[in-house]
Amino acid sequence: MDFNLKDKIDAVIFDVDGVLIDVRPSYHKAIYETFKHYTGKDLKEEDFIFVKKKAGINNDWESSSVLILMALGYITKEEALQYTTNQTYIQQKIFNNPYFDYNELVDVFEAFYRKFRENEILLLDKSFLKALKKNYKTGIVTGRPKDDLIFSLKLFGIEDIFDFVVDDDYTDDKTKRKPSKEALKYCVDAICKKGGVYIGDTISDIMMTKHYNDSYKPYVYYIHCNFYNEENTTLPKEYIYATVKFQKELEDLLL
Incomplete structure (x- = not known):
């Protein structure tokens, strides 16, 4: 795409498992x-x-x-x-x-x-997350239960970095929880005016963002994290703005 992503967005929204935190040991x-x-x-x-x-x-x-x-x-x-x-x-x-x-x-x-x-491991440096917060509104949309999420964010001392959090307990309506587009919309409505980025790592993250963009504005670009270096040839690449394997690639895109 022939534009600078940083000019198009004012919010960065994260998935947690496989993006912020390595959950293979947990x-x-x-x-x-x-x-x-x-x-x-x-x-x-x-x-x-x-x-x-x-x-x-x-x-x-x-x-x-x-x-x-x-x-x-x-x-x-x-x-x-x-x-x-x-x-x-x-x-x-x-x-x-x-x-x-x-x-x-x-x-x-x-x-x-x-x-x-x-045993969980933080995948992104705390300094990088703080740098993002200086430039953008920051959010989380995750399928984690609230108590589990709070524990892990506090474990790594990053609980104050995010402006808005949508966890699996944000609504009693199970049909509106992640990976529903409504979960992403709830976060976007709270922190995003110009445009946003959602950073995920699964096909359901891709499709949640796609379904959101089919129905709502502002536009949310999807960045796919492959921090576990896994082969997956079935991903619908037409809905992916960029794929990254390292934090440095995210830094180049967003900072």
Whole structure:
């Protein structure tokens, strides 16, 4: 695109997992443990990658549920792939499944997560985040529960850097939580006047931004983070402004 991105935006909005914070030692490990708790089997890495990256199931409680229900034959891979286009259908299968109580699974998952959460790693330097805050309004749109998010932000001393936060508890209406376009709109309405950037790392982040732009203004550019250096040839590149693997690339784009 033949323009300077910095001239087009006044807000930078972040996803958390895989963008601000490395959650492989925490949330990802909790998914593996939750799967084993319910199935008695070890989760295959290829199935984890399929659900998180290809199907784009952002919420880790729902990711765990789909993985378990796939193993039990209740949800097919074809159905899982509908998540970014028909989230409500998959959620209803999860919430009404005959094998386990979803709220109980959430408690099991959170117990595992709390064992591992202090192992998380900050992916972006605090100094970089502070520099962004001097130039832009800053926000978060995440599928994390509020308590988990507050813990991690405080763990790294970055809780005061963000002007507005949309977490998984911002509304009781589950259909408006991330990856719904309404979650992004709620943040944009609060901090963005001219235009914004959303920085994410999954197909659901891409599609949330795309669906927002289809319906609302101001325009939000999507930057895709690949800090884990993962191969994914299925990403819809037409909706991605830039892909970055290192913080320096974000600095060049935004500072």
